[in-house]
Amino acid sequence: MEVFEGFLNILVLLGALQGFIASTLLFKNKNNRSNKLLGWIILLISLACLDVYLFQAIDNKVGSTTYHLVRAILPLGIYMPIFPLIYFYIKSLLHSSFKLNKSHQFHFYAVIIDAVPYLIALVYVVGILIKSINPQSSNVYGNLIYMWNTYADVPRWFSLIYYLWLVYKEITSKNISEAHSAQIIWAKQLFKGFVLFAALWFFYLIPYVIPATSEKLLITLGWFPIYIPLSVLIYWLGLKGYIIGAKTKGSISSKTKLEPQLIEKTLLKLNDAMQKDKLYLNASLKLNDVVAHTKIPQKTISSVLNQHLNKSFNEFVNEYRIHEVKSKLVSPDFAHLTITGIALESGFNSQATFQRTFKTFMKQSPKVFRLNFMNTT
Secondary structure, eight states, rough: HHHHHHHHHHHHHHHHHHHHHHHHHHHHOOOOOOHHHHHHHHHHHHHHHHHIIIIHHHHOOOOOOOHHHHHHHHOOOOOHHHHHHHHHHHHHOOOOOOOOOOOGGGGGGGHHHHHHHHHHHHHHHHHHHHHHOOOOGGHHHHHHOOOOOOOOHHHHHHHHHHHHHHHHHHTTTTGGGGSHHHHHHHOOOOOHHHHHHHHHHHHHHHHSSSSHHHHHHHHTTTHHHHHHHHHHHHHHHHHHHHHHHHHHHHHHHHHOOOOOHHHHHHHHHHHHHHHTSSSGGGGTTOOOOOOHHOOHHHHHHEEEEEIIIIIHHHHHHHHHHHHHHHHHOOOGGGGGOHHHHHHHHHOOSSSSHHHHHHHHHHHHHHHHHHHHHHHOO
């Protein structure tokens, strides 16, 4: 049994080492923005695998107090940022103009859940150094960290499910036709892979959070049912993701340059479709609808938007919708409408989408925008 357990520990360690190599290669490939996001996903999973390896293979065999303190304080188990990064990685695959900015930072605030155990350990260490904490109280702090880590897995699992739901909405959107076919296939495969992992995690999590079965589960199976699949994910993500990144780079570099006259003609028709025909007021507007209206090939529209305006189709359309909202927010003719009512009349199909889009474009909420205008008039 010990030999088999040692073999599984080696697999977890090899997965972590492979992840460090893969993430380094992805960080170095700066020609593809999505590679950096994937690199962070793999790096964080690798650090978590290393943490589990140190716990299962070394922790019980090393008596050094210094070692235990270093491992308790060194933040290896950082999980919460992984889940939004999966969503943003998929989004960057399917929309070449997507990039992380300050409006996305709230997705990462939940990292405090991961930081609490390390902060507790730090308080304990500092307390001992300044002689305000009795070293014999280590069991109290250790139990507190143990309990926190046990039940913190519940919000972690729900966070994964939430971002997988966002990924599902992204990969089932009709607008992903803008992306390269290999990217779409990879995005759907990655989604299925993490759904499978979420299912495995769920069946492990139930007995893990129940006090009567938790200790028996850890003694019998350890963390292997979770971290062996994670090690496999590291290999798969690193290899397939790097290949997809290379393909994307090749496809971008091999695109045929559009003639200036074609670009000018395309932009003129697109702007006419929005400004004169106001297609953006259609809340269910899709790229195919604009293709049918302008008689311009889909590839041409996508190339002009992505390469020359550095915008996705959604960003292009939503920019017109935001201008429409702004004009109505400051117009007395629409004072009787709520902000949500104005948003729906301007082509948005949900309040959440509108609020997020408005803040992205204007760096403030629509309510603040309206109040600022009223205060200056």
